[in-house]
Amino acid sequence: MLRMLTLSLVGLSALMLSVFENSDSGIFNELSYTVFKQAEAGTATEQPSMAKGIEPTTLPASAFKTIEWTDLMPKEDIDALLNPPSYITDAEDDSFEDQLSNQLQNAIATASDDRYQQALHSTRIIPEMDSQAIRIPGFIVPLEFDDEKKITQFFLVPYFGACIHVPPPPPNQIIFVNFPKGLKQGALYDPFWISGVLKTSLVENEMATAAYSIQMQSFEAYTE
Numbered sequence: 001m002l003r004m005l006t007l008s009l010v011g012l013s014a015l016m017l018s019v020f021e022n023s024d025s026g027i028f029n030e031l032s033y034t035v036f037k038q039a040e041a042g043t044a045t046e047q048p049s050m051a052k053g054i055e056p057t058t059l060p061a062s063a064f065k066t067i068e069w070t071d072l073m074p075k076e077d078i079d080a081l082l083n084p085p086s087y088i089t090d091a092e093d094d095s096f097e098d099q100l101s102n103q104l105q106n107a108i109a110t111a112s113d114d115r116y117q118q119a120l121h122s123t124r125i126i127p128e129m130d131s132q133a134i135r136i137p138g139f140i141v142p143l144e145f146d147d148e149k150k151i152t153q154f155f156l157v158p159y160f161g162a163c164i165h166v167p168p169p170p171p172n173q174i175i176f177v178n179f180p181k182g183l184k185q186g187a188l189y190d191p192f193w194i195s196g197v198l199k200t201s202l203v204e205n206e207m208a209t210a211a212y213s214i215q216m217q218s219f220e221a222y223t224e
Contacts, residue, residue: 059217064135064195069158072126072212073172080119088116123171123202123211130200134214137222138175139191143205150182155210160189168208176203176210183219191222 070078136156141163144153155163156175162168177194196214203210 077119174210
């Protein structure tokens, strides 16, 4: 089974798995992936269902720096998620206290001084990442298709099921990807390496909000 793609902090990934399972948002409720170390460049192999695709470009492959998802998140947001409030950590699954906690969480969700909730919905970005040539692994959430059923626009997310089976991750953990040439996806659970120039531009639709966007230059299938 495919495992959850790596985050730069193993503790943060494990925390989000446990924290979101206890929250009313239901994030990660259907996931049981194990965190693993980031694969080094060149370890991705091509799957039969997806041929490697490359857009014409002036940038060589060596120009793209491999990054991790937490490289896109401000330290303050990471710290907030690493230190969830007691209404998250003290609640037991399916207990009466958990139900009350969820009601309390809903009431607090809009409070301006709740840093944890702010982190869950954060659009705060890393300004230095703007215009950087990056390479990042992720799962695809299709948004638009061409006449040949190729995906031309999609959200790239750090774990399988985001935005479809479970609520989306924070906006600063979502990348809007534009690829007019289109790619054909073998299955929704197939992860990919995506390379392109990152922009700190906000993109919103009815499915989710992305704090980053990228004009994709190349992609390649990612396998265990």
